[in-house]
Amino acid sequence: DIQMTQSPSTLSASVGDRVTITCRASQSFSFWLAWYQQKPGKAPKLLIYKASSLESGVPSRFSGSGSGTEFTLTISSLQPDDFATYYCQQYNSPPWTFGQGTKVEIK
Amino acid sequence: QVTLRESGPALVRPSQTLTLTCTFSGFSLSSTAMSVSWIRQPPGRALEWLARIDWDDDKYYITSLKTRLAISKDPSKNQVVLTMTNVDPVDTATYYCARKMGLGALDVWGQGTMVIVSS
Numbered sequence: 198d199i200q201m202t203q204s205p206s207t208l209s210a211s212v213g214d215r216v217t218i219t220c221r222a223s224q225s226f227s228f229w230l231a232w233y234q235q236k237p238g239k240a241p242k243l244l245i246y247k248a249s250s251l252e253s254g255v256p257s258r259f260s261g262s263g264s265g266t267e268f269t270l271t272i273s274s275l276q277p278d279d280f281a282t283y284y285c286q287q288y289n290s291p292p293w294t295f296g297q298g299t300k301v302e303i304k
Numbered sequence: 305q306v307t308l309r310e311s312g313p314a315l316v317r318p319s320q321t322l323t324l325t326c327t328f329s330g331f332s333l334s335s336t337a338m339s340v341s342w343i344r345q346p347p348g349r350a351l352e353w354l355a356r357i358d359w360d361d362d363k364y365y366i367t368s369l370k371t372r373l374a375i376s377k378d379p380s381k382n383q384v385v386l387t388m389t390n391v392d393p394v395d396t397a398t399y400y401c402a403r404k405m406g407l408g409a410l411d412v413w414g415q416g417t418m419v420i421v422s423s
Contacts, residue, residue, distance in 0.1 A: 227391065231409035240415055243408075243409055286410070288404070
């Protein structure tokens with residue numbers, strides 16, 4: 198099974214900051230990697246699929262990159278609505294797996 | 305509009321079997337490259353993918369639970385059912401179902417249903 202490791206686990210940032218979250222895979226794969234945003238008490242929301250494709254309706258300040266074993270989610274200018282927990286997920290091969298999450302907090 | 309809704313018991317006794325139903329609308333699970341997955345999230349913890357059923361009835365499970373899980377679909381009712389045998393308090397979680405279409409990821413999720421395993 199492919200293990201996904203996110204870093205950092207928690208990130209403190211201010212509105213307007215550029216934020217980067219990293220997801221590392223235990224095995225290399227091409228681009229079947231997604232990023233989700235989750236707010237307390239809510240279902241996750243898809244932000245990025247195929248490592249770098251922006252889901253319809255998601256603001257362009259979110260971007261994804263990477264391949265192989267290292268992937269990143271970048272928020273170019275953090276907005277108040279972006280304080281949440283972010284998860285990566287590989288769907289290269291079943292069983293699919295999620296990272297442990299990165300909580301983005303207000304600094 | 306695509307929607308999914310999870311339903312099932314809120315409380316289950318240890319060692320019992322848990323049955324969860326995902327009722328969906330706005331898409332057909334008979335369409336090529338369509339699939340529905342179950343994901344769970346224990347309180348305060350990370351998401352955990354559990355199982356997936358594809359349009360052609362292929363099924364996949366998380367390795368650690370594959371002997372306890374079974375996923376099935378009823379296209380006529382637009383439902384996907386997940387059963388988990390021999391539940392334990394560590395199975396206490398919010399259970400979500402979600403759709404995947406084509407080359408995309410889990411693009412539409414249900415609101416989740418909270419299941420507590422306790423005697």
